[in-house]
Amino acid sequence: MASLASTLPDNVPAGRVVDFDVFAPPGGESDYFAAWATLRGGDGLVWTTSNGGHWIATKGELTRQIWNDAETFSSEALAVTPGLGEAMRFIPLQQDAPEHKPFRAAIMKGFGNNHVMAMEPVIRKVTRELIADLRAHGGCEFMQEFAEIVPIHVFLSLIGVPTEDRARLRPLGQQLTRPDGSMTVEQLRDAADDYLRPYIEERLATPGPDLFSRILAIPIDGRPWTFEEAQRMCRNLLFGGLDTVVSMFGNIALHLARHPSDQALLRERPDLIPQAADELMRRYPMVSVTRNVVQDIQLDGVTLRTGDLVYINSSIHNLDPACFDDPLTVDFERNLAPVRHTTMGVGPHRCVGAGLARLEAILFLEEWLAAIPPFRVSEGTQPVYRAGNVGAITDLRLAWD
16 A cells, blocks of 8 residues: 555545546446446545546536536546547537637537427438338347447438448547547547548538538627637537447447336337436436546545546436436436436536437437337347447347347
């Protein structure tokens, strides 16, 4: 313990140190949520020496408190991945108030409810076509054959780029959230920028009906967007559209495959599907964010120093019995109004695409349950998870008769 203490920052008590790598938590490959649950129940803030050393919040309300306190906990750092925040400089995700406000306002207008709902025919069409191809096969590897296709197709349609570019872009999203070391953060940024550059130049010069054009047409404090600002914003939205909903689809499908009674209930009562989507999103959150401390603060019995990184995981909040009654149980009639779960974040940086993600989940459930017979996890297989800033199921074999 003495040698460990000598390597720790002087504000980290040795008793708060845990052996936990957020990208490879013990047992995370077989059960992501069980791996994160091993941290719950002890000290509220713990320190890991992995990934350069950082704090992790392990209690639900503390997680939500930090997530919602943008004055003390900045989002500028972006992640514990060394150099990622400095390379990406996302707008608006890495901005703080007051700079953040006009950029986020423009983006929120671009994601207005009328624009989101206008995507419903596109979502239904691609969902139905893909399901029709899969149905006769009697099963599928759900992640590659469905979950990684529909949401990315929808997002690429929304931003007005060729949907066949999905195969080229999908690996970039995986490298951002679950890096494997095959790309530097600068290479990852440059790959996204090289792809986006001609589209950004076109949208700035001759705007169209796509999401990027709608956002870039809204002035920032009365002036046009600069190219650099547009690049940082489009970079942010591109990465945001390549991974989160894919992960969400995997967890929804796995739950229903393992719980035939819930499947049957939604088939009998499709009116419950919107509530079911909300509850399944609460129950299976896989997003984590990093916050950097902007001023020394006493919290949970320890001193957080300016520049310290705090990692917060949505499952720590959503699955904490102190925050939700019987949180591991899926209850399609659970009252989630007002929505307090942190699946899509909370506070000034709550996911700008949360409404679109919810619509995609609802339409997926409607179309899948209407066309696919009762389904299950294929005999002799187990889902495979991979942890990261957005955790994901990477292999899910489903079967039906």
